[in-house]
Amino acid sequence: MSIAATSPRRWKKPPMIQRAWLRWSLALGAAIYLALALGTTEVNWTRVWEGLPRGVKFFSAFFPPDFVSRWSEIAEGIEESLWMTVISTVIGIALSIPVGIGAAKNIAPAPVYYFCRGILAVSRSFQEVILAIFFVKLFGFGPFAGCVTLAFATIGFYGKLLAEDIEDMDPGQAEAVRATGAGWLQWINYGVQPQVMPRMIGLGLYRFDINFRESAVVGIVGGGGIGATLNTAFDRYEFDSAAAILLVIIAIVMVVEYSSGYLRRWVQ
Amino acid sequence: MLRIRGLVKRYRTGDVALKGIDLDVPDGQVMALIGPSGAGKSTVIRCINRLVEPTAGTVTLNDIEITTLGRGELRRARRRMGMIFQEYALVERLSVMENVLSGRLGTIGFWKSFFRKFPQSDIDEAFRLLARVGLDHMADKRADELSGGQRQRVGICRALIQDPELLLVDEPTASLDPKTSRQIMRLIKELCAERKLSAIINIHDVMLAQMFAERIVGLQLGEIVYDGPPNNLTADVLTKIYGEEDWSATIRKVDDEAAEAEADEVIPLELPLPSRDRMAGLT
Numbered sequence: 001m002s003i004a005a006t007s008p009r010r011w012k013k014p015p016m017i018q019r020a021w022l023r024w025s026l027a028l029g030a031a032i033y034l035a036l037a038l039g040t041t042e043v044n045w046t047r048v049w050e051g052l053p054r055g056v057k058f059f060s061a062f063f064p065p066d067f068v069s070r071w072s073e074i075a076e077g078i079e080e081s082l083w084m085t086v087i088s089t090v091i092g093i094a095l096s097i098p099v100g101i102g103a104a105k106n107i108a109p110a111p112v113y114y115f116c117r118g119i120l121a122v123s124r125s126f127q128e129v130i131l132a133i134f135f136v137k138l139f140g141f142g143p144f145a146g147c148v149t150l151a152f153a154t155i156g157f158y159g160k161l162l163a164e165d166i167e168d169m170d171p172g173q174a175e176a177v178r179a180t181g182a183g184w185l186q187w188i189n190y191g192v193q194p195q196v197m198p199r200m201i202g203l204g205l206y207r208f209d210i211n212f213r214e215s216a217v218v219g220i221v222g223g224g225g226i227g228a229t230l231n232t233a234f235d236r237y238e239f240d241s242a243a244a245i246l247l248v249i250i251a252i253v254m255v256v257e258y259s260s261g262y263l264r265r266w267v268q
Numbered sequence: 269m270l271r272i273r274g275l276v277k278r279y280r281t282g283d284v285a286l287k288g289i290d291l292d293v294p295d296g297q298v299m300a301l302i303g304p305s306g307a308g309k310s311t312v313i314r315c316i317n318r319l320v321e322p323t324a325g326t327v328t329l330n331d332i333e334i335t336t337l338g339r340g341e342l343r344r345a346r347r348r349m350g351m352i353f354q355e356y357a358l359v360e361r362l363s364v365m366e367n368v369l370s371g372r373l374g375t376i377g378f379w380k381s382f383f384r385k386f387p388q389s390d391i392d393e394a395f396r397l398l399a400r401v402g403l404d405h406m407a408d409k410r411a412d413e414l415s416g417g418q419r420q421r422v423g424i425c426r427a428l429i430q431d432p433e434l435l436l437v438d439e440p441t442a443s444l445d446p447k448t449s450r451q452i453m454r455l456i457k458e459l460c461a462e463r464k465l466s467a468i469i470n471i472h473d474v475m476l477a478q479m480f481a482e483r484i485v486g487l488q489l490g491e492i493v494y495d496g497p498p499n500n501l502t503a504d505v506l507t508k509i510y511g512e513e514d515w516s517a518t519i520r521k522v523d524d525e526a527a528e529a530e531a532d533e534v535i536p537l538e539l540p541l542p543s544r545d546r547m548a549g550l551t
Contacts, residue, residue: 176358
């Protein structure tokens with residue numbers, strides 16, 4: 001090449017933060033904070049060391065898992081958990097559809113939007129265990145409080161994702177349905193619903209899965225279901241029965257996981 | 269008869285898209301609206317069925333003033349205007365039949381439409397229209413399985429099943445290859461002639477506009493700068509609409525195209541689709 005005399009024009013990807021001093025001081029600040037945070041976390045290594053054999057003993061008490069002696073309680077707990085899951089998922093999703101539609105900025109008027117976003121924010125800001133403690137205080141021990149907890153938590157999860165899916169939809173398809181003179185509900189049914197449906201079915205199955213796992217947790221604080229059985233087993237130091245419960249939970253979660261994955265592929 | 273008077277659209281950003289448009293479209297006229305991007309072509313069409321609310325001015329379709337209608341009345345007025353879109357705007361996960369029938373949504377109640385219980389007369393009409401555009405064997409296919417040209421023909425069926433008095437057509441060929449573009453434009457023209465329907469067609473392609481429209485309106489920066497027959501589009505006029513450019517090729521081609529159009533008029537709409545056509549639709 002004859003133009004080799006001129007030096008090549010260099011190019012580098014521009015940094016994300018343009019000002020060099022800001023970039024470096026942010027990095028340095030983050031490093032210092034991390035170092036300080038690590039320094040203040042006290043780790044008592046002797047206690048960790050002493051804890052290890054205790055942990056081993058605890059785990060060995062799990063074996064062999066005992067499915068037999070408490071089987072009727074386990075079966076009852078599982079059954080209760082399963083219907084809690086079904087009911088709370090169905091009710092939760094049914095309630096979250098209007099909330100989710102109202103919380104989609106592109107189709108809801110501003111007051112409705114803020115109201116529905118408020119519901120979602122409240123539902124999402126509390127972890128299931130905290131909600132369960134509250135609802136157990138409200139409705140007393142038992143699966144009803146657990147159901148209400150799971151249904152309420154489902155609204156936050158499902159409503160938010162539905163709202164976001166509606167906000168991401170293709171406005172052209174919805175506009176075309178509106179242009180035919182369709183009513184509002186018809187517009188939702190023909191223009192919006194087909195666009196969000198496959199993802200929402202997948203998320204519904206995913207939420208079913210979550211609700212089953214959570215039903216074990218809310219049971220521990222008094223919300224009924226397999227969690228209650230598990231808690232009783234721990235209280236009685238029947239670790240072999242507890243191990244059996246944990247194994248059953250794992251098995252059911254795996255079955256739900258596998259079948260929901262299969263269903264989701266089929267829906268797509 | 270569509271009558272537009274002093275139509276102004278100012279967007280919330282402050283951009284003035286239309287600066288007082290006056291336009292009359294008599295019954296049965298196919299009119300092409302040309303102009304550069306951002307001239308306000310889409311805004312004109314969307315102000316007519318109020319998908320975009322006009323800032324000022326009036327739109328009157330057969331003695332009903334659309335610009336003052338309330339919500340329910342507007343829905344009824346929209347039924348009388350069929351719209352065809354640039355990216356087809358079919359609901360992709362609904363079947364071809366559901367997409368066509370959605371043109372009848374304005375005439376039936378919610379629960380009937382929810383359970384897809386359309387009157388038999390609507391279903392007959394849908395099959396008749398699909399057969400007319402050569403797609404009746406595709407009725408239960410999902411819309412996203414079709415090629416571009418096929419989708420646009422479904423879009424045309426959806427607009428026509430409304431039994432409209434006016435067709436609003438927004439860049440019908442912008443996502444189609446040249447051959448399919450011509451077929452679609454010819455189909456729209458034929459259908460308008462069959463039903464004595466008037467149409468406003470937004471279109472980028474000046475040559476296509478000249479081939480298929482009986483009247484051309486040129487829009488530039490929200491104002492009408494040309495209104496006349498297609499063969500009066502001279503280089504000067506095109507420069508006025510689009511700006512300085514060498515137009516000789518565009519204008520000279522018109523006559524050739526017209527002759528060619530006549531020549532391949534005998535070719536039927538591609539009925540059994542070869543795989544080549546499917547490929548073209550994938551873009």
